[in-house]
Amino acid sequence: MSKLHVTTSINGEPVEFLCEADQSVLDVLRNTLGLTGSKEGCGTGDCGACSITLDGRLVCSCLVLAPEIEGRQITTIEGMAQGDHLHPLQQKFLEMAALQCGICTPGVLVAAKALLERNPDPSETDVRYWLAGNLCRCTGYDKIVRAVLETAADMRGAA
Amino acid sequence: MTDIRYLAPRTLDEAVGAFAASQGAARILAGGTDLLVQMRNGAVRPGTIIDIKKITELTSIEEAADGGFRIGAAVSGAALAEHPRFGRVWPGVLEAVNLIGSTQVQGRASPGGNLCNASPAGDSVPALVAAGAVVTVQGPKGRRQVAVEAVPAGPGRTNLGPGEIVVSFTLPPRPEGSGDAYLRMTPRTEMDIAVVGVGVSLTLRDGVVAAARVGLGAVAPTVLLVADAARALIGSRLDEAAVHAAAAACRAACNPIDDKRGTIAYRTRVAGVLLQRAVAIAAERAGRV
Numbered sequence: 001m002s003k004l005h006v007t008t009s010i011n012g013e014p015v016e017f018l019c020e021a022d023q024s025v026l027d028v029l030r031n032t033l034g035l036t037g038s039k040e041g042c043g044t045g046d047c048g049a050c051s052i053t054l055d056g057r058l059v060c061s062c063l064v065l066a067p068e069i070e071g072r073q074i075t076t077i078e079g080m081a082q083g084d085h086l087h088p089l090q091q092k093f094l095e096m097a098a099l100q101c102g103i104c105t106p107g108v109l110v111a112a113k114a115l116l117e118r119n120p121d122p123s124e125t126d127v128r129y130w131l132a133g134n135l136c137r138c139t140g141y142d143k144i145v146r147a148v149l150e151t152a153a154d155m156r157g158a159a
Numbered sequence: 160m161t162d163i164r165y166l167a168p169r170t171l172d173e174a175v176g177a178f179a180a181s182q183g184a185a186r187i188l189a190g191g192t193d194l195l196v197q198m199r200n201g202a203v204r205p206g207t208i209i210d211i212k213k214i215t216e217l218t219s220i221e222e223a224a225d226g227g228f229r230i231g232a233a234v235s236g237a238a239l240a241e242h243p244r245f246g247r248v249w250p251g252v253l254e255a256v257n258l259i260g261s262t263q264v265q266g267r268a269s270p271g272g273n274l275c276n277a278s279p280a281g282d283s284v285p286a287l288v289a290a291g292a293v294v295t296v297q298g299p300k301g302r303r304q305v306a307v308e309a310v311p312a313g314p315g316r317t318n319l320g321p322g323e324i325v326v327s328f329t330l331p332p333r334p335e336g337s338g339d340a341y342l343r344m345t346p347r348t349e350m351d352i353a354v355v356g357v358g359v360s361l362t363l364r365d366g367v368v369a370a371a372r373v374g375l376g377a378v379a380p381t382v383l384l385v386a387d388a389a390r391a392l393i394g395s396r397l398d399e400a401a402v403h404a405a406a407a408a409c410r411a412a413c414n415p416i417d418d419k420r421g422t423i424a425y426r427t428r429v430a431g432v433l434l435q436r437a438v439a440i441a442a443e444r445a446g447r448v
Contacts, residue, residue, distance in 0.1 A: 133261020
């Protein structure tokens with residue numbers, strides 16, 4: 001059977017690729033398009049390391065089939081910094097050492113950005129529940145949660 | 160190379176035609192949060208994947224003039240949460256749907272998928288049973304309507320006929336003085352599977368229960384409608400005796416498994432406790448003073 005041809009938008013750029021019917025978006029991002037920022041932790045939607053947005057909605061890219069993104073808008077961790085200019089969340093994660101091994105970090109950043117776009121002033125509880133689907137085995141979460149809350153405060157101050 | 164086909168029909172007739180023609184070799188793709196995991200671990204190997212999310216009827220939420228709601232089977236939990244009215248009319252159903260998985264899973268997972276996956280522990284199902292939701296099903300022989308509690312047949316099995324697709328849920332108009340609630344017991348607060356789940360829907364008139372429905376999850380091979388619990392509540396003022404009788408009816412309905420997440424004795428006891436707490440929340444939402 002011939003491959004499927006998919007036309008989509010990734011981080012604002014038009015992208016075309018060929019895929020099998022049962023390939024995940026994560027597989028295509030990493031192995032076809034070379035966008036290896038999204039990580040595969042579990043492949044079953046439990047860990048959140050492959051988080052992306054699909055038409056603005058936070059999803060696990062391991063749980064989306066590649067042909068489903070025909071005509072849709074994807075954003076990945078690669079779209080977060082503008083050139084050399086880091087997103088405030090990325091800058092804050094560095095300053096506060098809110099990461100250790102770094103495998104979960106792209107997913108955490110994509111998820112946290114999606115939260116702050118919806119809720120610029122989240123409580124600690126809001127952050128912890130929103131990020132419940134992003135597993136981190138290093139940090140104990142506290143630095144991640146504090147970095148998200150401080151970024152939110154900075155961004156509100158700057159706005 | 161794989162020989163799997165992916166179809167994304169724009170009409171329900173096309174989807175039903177393709178599903179029926181596959182003679183059981185196709186799987187319906189709504190949010191995919193169960194299907195993709197099952198494909199990955201080899202539990203299912205569909206010949207054809209039929210993505211139903213390009214069909215408007217399956218992805219839309221409508222509030223009827225009489226106050227009833229129709230929810231497309233493939234509406235995501237996140238989309239349902241963003242509806243300006245739904246969560247105000249059916250807070251218990253919304254909280255049940257929104258308990259399925261993480262934020263990421265909520266971006267995809269749907270009540271139709273939760274029902275058709277037919278886990279005894281599916282969170283949205285007891286709340287939809289309590290709500291009196293009616294499921295519209297379409298198949299090769301046309302359309303039919305079935306009570307939500309009649310869809311699950313056992314763990315991973317449904318009573319849907321060959322080629323039938325769940326189209327939507329219809330929730331009845333809400334009389335004044337109504338409220339609903341869903342509570343589940345899980346060892347963790349998030350990212351966990353219900354050990355027991357209880358959905359309650361009540362309508363109060365002058366402090367007396369005029370109507371009640373109770374759905375019970377994770378304590379039997381299928382989610383249950385507990386008519387005896389509802390009977391114990393109807394006509395009462397939710398006094399202690401009535402609520403205790405309803406809790407006893409829930410315990411009596413339990414036929415759970417014993418596993419690492421909960422023993423039979425524990426699940427049975429918790430079913431009664433959650434019933435009492437869910438009744439209190441539903442009554443408060445119904446405006447009991």
